[in-house]
Amino acid sequence: MATECQAWLNDNPVENNPLSSSLLSSDDEKVETLNIDNEINGNWITATSSTIHEARVKAKAKRRLRKNSSRDSGRGDSLSDNGESLRAVLVPPTSPKGKLLDRKSRSGKGRGLPKKGGAGGKGVWGSPGEVYDLEEIDVKDPNYDEDQENCVYETVVLPLDEGVFEKTVTPIVQEYFEHGDTNEVAELLGELNLGEMKSGVPMLAVSLALEAKASHRELTSRLLTDLCGTLLSTDDVEKSFDKLLRELPELVLDTPGAPQLVGQFIARAVGDKILSRDYIESYKGKVDCDHARAALDRAAVLLKMSKRGLWGTGGGQLPVKQLIKEINLLLKEYLLSGDVAEAETCLQELEVPHFYHEFIYEAVVMVLESTGETTFKMVLQLLKFLWESSVITVDQMRRGFERVYVEIPEINIDVPHAYSVLEQFVEQSFNAGVINKKLRDLCPCRGRKRFVSEGDGGRFKLESY
Known part of the structure; x- marks a missing residue:
């Protein structure tokens, strides 16, 4: 082994071998280390421990600066060339949620819109306007049921019982008294499952109309006529009036004139052909209740008189010309009878308190056109009675007289x-x-002619006094 190392050293001299520095002595090693040059980041520096550490810190700072320059420009900390920490000016993010929750691409690509245009993800219905095809039924599905293929699903509305029926239908009829649109009532009732309570609709409407005005009774008769044949049948109307006749003793407690009013409703129904003419005859000899007998007698009398309207039309249901005609008939009737109470009742039945100034105007004009004193005294008596009973207000009285003052020249x-x-x-x-x-002082006076003295040449002057 020693022979092999010696041979390798002979082939590689010490001055050319970088590992020869390890064979030097410790003193020589320190001197040799100071003389070794190293290159860091393209700069040649003396290879001491302090300089090597400094170079590494600078290189690390530069790498971090290059890495964050594109993404965090204007944000965070950076290092200067000498390694000192610098605080950059903070730029507020454009997104209200901050850069952390921003959906914009970090690489600078894209428009920041959600993926797939909002059509993807769990619990999403799909993109707007997307139409789904009908799902085909899999016959091999273990949950497949052949009987469900031809099923029709409909909303089931339970039939109304007596208590719920009255609470539901009463507001509909009361609103009808305000607007008078029978089509709306038919539509609302058609949405309900009346079931066996269909015959209760005419009875409920008539019961409410008994305590209402004459115009509301007229509207009720129209409603029954329009509903019969579409929502109601003739049998339903007959059952309803049968029940009304049976419950007349209870209705009289609240409405003393209920028998006469029910008789008028029966006569009107027969006249409108929603009740047969044999309906009244079928009760002959079978009625024990005095109130029911009075109602049927009233209906028979009215049918012989051939009065189909019965109730008349009041308030806003009449045009102005028709109202003026009714007022004139009222005044003529009063001049024949002289009954101020009857005249007051007829005036109130018109249901036009805002139009009473027309009544005052027509009454005063009738006095002006009369030739005797009878009309003068009777009209004055009527106006005094209506004024004291507060039927005619101050405003209506003033407007009526002022209209006469304006039109007196004509x-x-x-x-x-x-x-x-x-x-x-x-x-x-x-x-x-x-x-x-x-109001008395506002009364106009006619201009009178009078001659002046003879010195004026026989001329005359117009003077009002």
């Missing part, structure tokens, strides 16, 4: 003495307390 063309009659009527109305002093 009225005077047809009625020559209109101005003088108006002055007398306004004065009497003020004395009766119907109008106030301010």
